[in-house]
Amino acid sequence: MPPSSPSRSPWPAFALIGVAVGLLALAFLWVAGWLQPSRIGGGKLADSLEYNAGKHPGWRRAHTKGLCVTGHFDSNGAGVALSRASVFRAGSVPVLGRFSTGGSDPFGPDGRPTFHSLALAFHLPRGEEWRTAMDHTPIFPVANAADFVALQIASKPDPVTHKPDPAKMKAYLAQHPETQAFLDYMATAPLPASFATGTYYSINAFRFIDGNGQSRAVRWQFEPETKGGDLDKKTLDQQPVDFLFDDLIARVKQGPLRWHLVIVLADAGDRTDNATVAWPANRRHVDVGTLVLDRATPEETGGCRDITYDPLVLPNGIAPSDDPLLAARSATYAASFHRRAVEGPHPDAISLAAKGGQK
Amino acid sequence: MSTRPDRFSPVARTLHWTMAALILAMLFIGVGMVSTAEPLYPTLLAWHRPIGALILVLALIRLGYRLRHPAPPLPADLPAVQKLAAHGSHWLLYATMIAMPLIGWSMQSAGGYPVRLTTWLVLPPIVPRDILLYGFLRTAHTVVAYCFFALILGHLAAALVHALIRRDGVFESMAGGR
Numbered sequence: 001m002p003p004s005s006p007s008r009s010p011w012p013a014f015a016l017i018g019v020a021v022g023l024l025a026l027a028f029l030w031v032a033g034w035l036q037p038s039r040i041g042g043g044k045l046a047d048s049l050e051y052n053a054g055k056h057p058g059w060r061r062a063h064t065k066g067l068c069v070t071g072h073f074d075s076n077g078a079g080v081a082l083s084r085a086s087v088f089r090a091g092s093v094p095v096l097g098r099f100s101t102g103g104s105d106p107f108g109p110d111g112r113p114t115f116h117s118l119a120l121a122f123h124l125p126r127g128e129e130w131r132t133a134m135d136h137t138p139i140f141p142v143a144n145a146a147d148f149v150a151l152q153i154a155s156k157p158d159p160v161t162h163k164p165d166p167a168k169m170k171a172y173l174a175q176h177p178e179t180q181a182f183l184d185y186m187a188t189a190p191l192p193a194s195f196a197t198g199t200y201y202s203i204n205a206f207r208f209i210d211g212n213g214q215s216r217a218v219r220w221q222f223e224p225e226t227k228g229g230d231l232d233k234k235t236l237d238q239q240p241v242d243f244l245f246d247d248l249i250a251r252v253k254q255g256p257l258r259w260h261l262v263i264v265l266a267d268a269g270d271r272t273d274n275a276t277v278a279w280p281a282n283r284r285h286v287d288v289g290t291l292v293l294d295r296a297t298p299e300e301t302g303g304c305r306d307i308t309y310d311p312l313v314l315p316n317g318i319a320p321s322d323d324p325l326l327a328a329r330s331a332t333y334a335a336s337f338h339r340r341a342v343e344g345p346h347p348d349a350i351s352l353a354a355k356g357g358q359k
Numbered sequence: 360m361s362t363r364p365d366r367f368s369p370v371a372r373t374l375h376w377t378m379a380a381l382i383l384a385m386l387f388i389g390v391g392m393v394s395t396a397e398p399l400y401p402t403l404l405a406w407h408r409p410i411g412a413l414i415l416v417l418a419l420i421r422l423g424y425r426l427r428h429p430a431p432p433l434p435a436d437l438p439a440v441q442k443l444a445a446h447g448s449h450w451l452l453y454a455t456m457i458a459m460p461l462i463g464w465s466m467q468s469a470g471g472y473p474v475r476l477t478t479w480l481v482l483p484p485i486v487p488r489d490i491l492l493y494g495f496l497r498t499a500h501t502v503v504a505y506c507f508f509a510l511i512l513g514h515l516a517a518a519l520v521h522a523l524i525r526r527d528g529v530f531e532s533m534a535g536g537r
Contacts, residue, residue: 010524013523013524014520014524016519016523017516017519017520017523017524020515020519021512021515021516021519024512024515025508025512027387028386028387028390028508031387031390031391031394032390032391032393032394033390033391033394033395039394039395040395040396040397041393041394041395041396041400042393042396042400043393044396045396126481127473127474127481127482127483128473128475128481129473145396145397305490306470306471306488306489306490306493307470307471307472307488308470308472310472312401313472313473316478316479320398320401322398324397324398326398326401327396327397327398327399327400327401328396328397330400330401331393331395331396331400332396334393337470337493338493338494338497338498340490340494341470341490341491341493341494341497342494342495342497342498343494344490344491344494345490
């Protein structure tokens, strides 16, 4: 290899190297989203929740107030025909769950017209898990990440009135009839009087894959064996601050609580990509087993605090649908989890109330 | 089959270029997936885990191979500072390509996530569930990734200086033909 001649200037070569390295760096920053501030990732979704509700360092950015529950799922075997997931084989698997209310205030009152939610993690053989985070409403207020961010911005409560700016909310709702439909539903639908008597819906559609590799669009719901009345929405704000959680703790002490896992099969033409649209009530329902919850423990020691109920942690045999909200939920939970992990957890409202009660 | 002492062996070259492609893809997948909440996010995440595991396996094989087969000597006229930088950056690259998958695996273990590689394989956790450890490792995974990419840019720039300006055969020892 001949040495370069002394007269040859190295500067064009240096420039070429600079351009090559610079272009690679630029491509990296573009992929990372640095050159495109409008791109919505999990961080931006978590930002929108913090913008709406204020920042509560160390806490989940949504569904902040919660209680851990444990128990098991008794499968009756009927789900095997729908999905090859091991959870549906006849038998029993342990479950770690979390009841929560909607909102971002860790010490907020339970008496609000908001989501009553149940999240579950099924611990399956060979390291698999099935996690699902469900609400008591069969529909969700928004269909995708961008609309979620827009709603958080529009519905930010005024510090004085504690209500959203009516002009901003009106402008948002004019563009989003699906959110208006959800608000109408919340205004008229009954709010269960107890966590124990609520039905919890999967929010999104998923796909079940059976032993032959055949795939079906499904939603699921947990239907309570415990029957009970509804809350009087007019007197919600007069309820004790932790009444929903206290009620659940008291009920579990009396005996196990049960729900039936009912799989709802889509008909051809049912929307699987939009969580704001309910499926007609006459779809085929299959009862695949019973969830038994027999222990409630505050978050500080209950084991449900330091994980996410990411709806995309799925076992072999359950797959995501084409609903874009699934990815948005997964990305948001991950961003919220990273933030609260760095900030460090704090004692929760129910733990503190229990300790206060003992003193 | 003999290897010229001024060249890396075919085994070393195959490992280098395979891993170069995988690691670059991995870094782009990593920063890309956390930038979006679209369905691309879980799709990229599903690729991120098995590619990371593959990089860990290849990196360990490569480290073992490298310890038994020393690199060709650097040119005698290379200034001592540059030799030091060359050796230091290479061991940093080795350390990082082994550390990154281990940080990722540990962080997912600490966060209580199943580490799914394929439909039929979930790796066991390698550290106990611990949210503070998760927070530290999750931040480290990002910080080390950006440092790794900067290191790779430096490596590329130095390789091109050898190729285009010094023309001393160092670039060809890994990239050249026969």
